[in-house]
Amino acid sequence: MADSHNIAWRRAVVDSVADVAENIRRIVLRPERPCSVRPGEHVDVRTSVGGEKQVRSYSVVDAAEDGTHLALSVFRTPTSRGGSVFMHSLRPGQLLEITQPMQNFPLRIGAPSYVLLAGGIGITAIAGMAALLHRLGADYRLVYVARSREAMAYLDDLAALHGDRLEVHVDAEGTSLDVRTLVGSVPGGAELYMCGPIRLMDAVRRAWVERELDPTNLRYETFGNSGWYEAEPFTVRIPRLGVETCVGSDESVLDALERAGVDMMSDCRKGECGLCQVKVLELSGRIDHRDVFYSDRQKEPNTRMCCCVSRAVAAGPGTVPVPGSAVLTIDVP
Amino acid sequence: MTVSATKTTTTAKLLPSPLNAWFVAGWDHEITAKGILARTVAGRPLALYRSQDGRAVALADACWHRLAPLSQGKLVGRDEIQCPYHGLRYNAAGRCTSMPAQETLNPSATVPSFPVVERHRYVWVWLGDPTKADPSLVPDMHQLDSPEWAGDGETIHAPCNYQLVLDNLMDLTHEEFVHSSSIGQEELSESEFEVTHDETSVTVTRWMHNIDAPPFWRKNMRDKFPGFEGKVDRWQIIHYYFPSTICIDVGVAEAGTGAPEGDRSRGVNGYVMNTITPETERSCHYFWAFMRNYRLESQLITTQLRDGVHGVFGEDEAMLLAQQEAIDANPDYEFYNLNIDMGGMWVRRLLERALEAEGRLAALPTA
Numbered sequence: 001m002a003d004s005h006n007i008a009w010r011r012a013v014v015d016s017v018a019d020v021a022e023n024i025r026r027i028v029l030r031p032e033r034p035c036s037v038r039p040g041e042h043v044d045v046r047t048s049v050g051g052e053k054q055v056r057s058y059s060v061v062d063a064a065e066d067g068t069h070l071a072l073s074v075f076r077t078p079t080s081r082g083g084s085v086f087m088h089s090l091r092p093g094q095l096l097e098i099t100q101p102m103q104n105f106p107l108r109i110g111a112p113s114y115v116l117l118a119g120g121i122g123i124t125a126i127a128g129m130a131a132l133l134h135r136l137g138a139d140y141r142l143v144y145v146a147r148s149r150e151a152m153a154y155l156d157d158l159a160a161l162h163g164d165r166l167e168v169h170v171d172a173e174g175t176s177l178d179v180r181t182l183v184g185s186v187p188g189g190a191e192l193y194m195c196g197p198i199r200l201m202d203a204v205r206r207a208w209v210e211r212e213l214d215p216t217n218l219r220y221e222t223f224g225n226s227g228w229y230e231a232e233p234f235t236v237r238i239p240r241l242g243v244e245t246c247v248g249s250d251e252s253v254l255d256a257l258e259r260a261g262v263d264m265m266s267d268c269r270k271g272e273c274g275l276c277q278v279k280v281l282e283l284s285g286r287i288d289h290r291d292v293f294y295s296d297r298q299k300e301p302n303t304r305m306c307c308c309v310s311r312a313v314a315a316g317p318g319t320v321p322v323p324g325s326a327v328l329t330i331d332v333p
Numbered sequence: 334m335t336v337s338a339t340k341t342t343t344t345a346k347l348l349p350s351p352l353n354a355w356f357v358a359g360w361d362h363e364i365t366a367k368g369i370l371a372r373t374v375a376g377r378p379l380a381l382y383r384s385q386d387g388r389a390v391a392l393a394d395a396c397w398h399r400l401a402p403l404s405q406g407k408l409v410g411r412d413e414i415q416c417p418y419h420g421l422r423y424n425a426a427g428r429c430t431s432m433p434a435q436e437t438l439n440p441s442a443t444v445p446s447f448p449v450v451e452r453h454r455y456v457w458v459w460l461g462d463p464t465k466a467d468p469s470l471v472p473d474m475h476q477l478d479s480p481e482w483a484g485d486g487e488t489i490h491a492p493c494n495y496q497l498v499l500d501n502l503m504d505l506t507h508e509e510f511v512h513s514s515s516i517g518q519e520e521l522s523e524s525e526f527e528v529t530h531d532e533t534s535v536t537v538t539r540w541m542h543n544i545d546a547p548p549f550w551r552k553n554m555r556d557k558f559p560g561f562e563g564k565v566d567r568w569q570i571i572h573y574y575f576p577s578t579i580c581i582d583v584g585v586a587e588a589g590t591g592a593p594e595g596d597r598s599r600g601v602n603g604y605v606m607n608t609i610t611p612e613t614e615r616s617c618h619y620f621w622a623f624m625r626n627y628r629l630e631s632q633l634i635t636t637q638l639r640d641g642v643h644g645v646f647g648e649d650e651a652m653l654l655a656q657q658e659a660i661d662a663n664p665d666y667e668f669y670n671l672n673i674d675m676g677g678m679w680v681r682r683l684l685e686r687a688l689e690a691e692g693r694l695a696a697l698p699t700a
Binding site: 036104105106108109110132135136215216219220221222272273274292293294295297298 | 424426427428429430435436437438439440441443446448463464466692
């Protein structure tokens with residue numbers, strides 16, 4: 001019970017849109033009723049994908065104090081499942097359906113110190129936390145990493161607000177983050193909040209475990225939409241049901257199987273709950289595990305996978321990947 | 334507390350409770366490392382316990398998974414609570430530390446953990462915005478743990494909205510009618526009183542000069558001055574502190590010996606310490622103690638005073654229940670206000686301003 005999640009849909013008007021970084025658009029909404037927003041909260045949005053209503057979650061990056069406006073920032077991925085394309089198509093005056101702000105990533109007040117780590121678009125979940133810690137006079141560091149400065153939303157605003165507390169790491173400038181150094185510098189008792197690509201978060205998790213820091217002080221939110229490999233199309237088969245279908249690079253195995261009429265069980269759709277797990281019977285290629293439900297020990301044999309986020313790829317060690325050639329043969333409950 | 338421009342006082346008979354405020358969750362001795370106390374504060378069920386290093390912890394009393402009450406679970410490890418249903422464990426920060434049926438932890442698995450302060454023999458909890466939980470906002474109840482005062486108290490589970498208890502304590506003219514055999518006397522209703530207030534407190538002062546001491550006070554005078562006879566000057570100075578603490582400076586002194594001017598040496602002085610914690614819209618936890626600053630060594634007097642006040646407050650409890658039932662039975666009828674409600678009306682205004690600042694100033698639904 002992180003919070004009340006009685007989802008209440010309401011209307012919101014698009015107030016303004018603006019590009020704030022490469023492929024990142026800031027969308028300011030005016031909900032029909034003012035709502036207060038706490039750091040780490042997200043709203044669900046009813047998007048229209050290929051004429052079909054689909055729900056997507058977006059972190060609230062900031063909001064007016066009186067709750068009349070709230071801003072989302074949406075990254076348009078090359079392999080969008082359709083939600084970000086829809087969000088980028090929004091124009092001022094347009095009506096949307098959104099939920100109240102919901103909390104899955106609460107910032108705890110009262111830790112002795114904090115490290116906030118944002119990778120790329122992950123800044124949307126982290127920026128509000130940083131602003132609150134700044135206001136409270138807390139001891140915090142804000143670490144912001146990305147491939148290039150062009151891809152970093154809100155960089156100037158963050159530098160102005162946080163001064164020396166902001167550390168920027170940019171791959172293109174040769175200043176990539178060294179995760180072990182970062183985790184090595186975290187004081188005992190500090191809480192680390194992170195949001196970003198799964199590679200970055202996995203590296204932090206490993207370093208955290210190695211240093212034997214309190215696992216509950218490592219806080220993260222994952223939407224399971226980044227992996228170790230680029231998403232590519234592949235084939236999924238369920239022999240028992242006589243089903244075979246192609247999973248496009250812009251959809252999940254779960255989406256594809258539901259589209260094919262398979263009665264699937266799932267809940268969180270972000271690789272956390274494990275309800276969508278399937279048995280892997282045969283695999284040509286490898287599995288890109290994008291969930292946080294399985295431990296590394298459980299992922300390693302590739303006998304099960306969370307089909308809401310994890311994928312198959314053709315790439316193998318030392319081989320030239322042939323996109324579209326992976327075949328995943330599974331059984332479902 | 335933010336003071337807004339609210340000037341009107343609503344005619345709401347009952348108020349919801351503000352959340353950005355410290356409320357007593359329990360006496361310090363009620364919250365232990367041996368078991369879990371289930372107590373609802375301002376509509377929020379809490380599981381209260383102490384970690385092995387003695388810190389009090391307040392977690393929401395509902396497991397993240399299927400909302401089973403954590404208070405029915407058990408304490409494990411240094412500071413963890415284990416859900417009685419599927420064994421999920423949470424630490425004092427409310428973070429899940431173990432999901433027995435899987436090797437990983439769901440990153441969103443937490444239960445709310447509320448700020449706690451231990452002060453004046455109570456454990457106080459803050460249910461609202463944790464960024465505003467400033468320990469300096471805990472009301473001053475220093476008589477409870479000062480070496481210059483002695484006494485003890487109890488808890489009443491009062492079957493009424495907390496506001497009715499505040500009204501009751503802010504206007505003591507009811508003593509003449511509700512407590513006629515102990516502390517009541519007609520001078521209570523007849524004497525003048527003064528009200529002052531600021532942004533977080535209200536004070537009602539009443540002096541009764543040259544009167545007979547009622548039975549309770551005659552007994553107290555004789556504890557300090559054996560064989561005392563004669564008239565007294567009696568006082569009641571009611572100090573309300575936001576949101577729901579009322580400390581009443583009470584006493585009598587030999588008439589004409591200067592008590593109104595500040596010399597209480599020929600008298601006896603007590604403090605009735607009251608702090609009211611809303612439970613539901615129609616019930617509250619009423620923590621009280623009677624403290625005195627004379628004969629500090631006498632456990633006999635402590636016990637007699639606690640028993641005496643227990644009897645007096647039993648009379649209040651019966652009236653508060655009857656009043657709540659009448660309010661529920663007469664939903665279309667309003668309250669009317671009298672001059673004697675001056676103190677209570679200022680209390681309502683301070684509470685209403687706080688509720689308005691939280692966007693929660695809506696009348697409670699009627700029964």
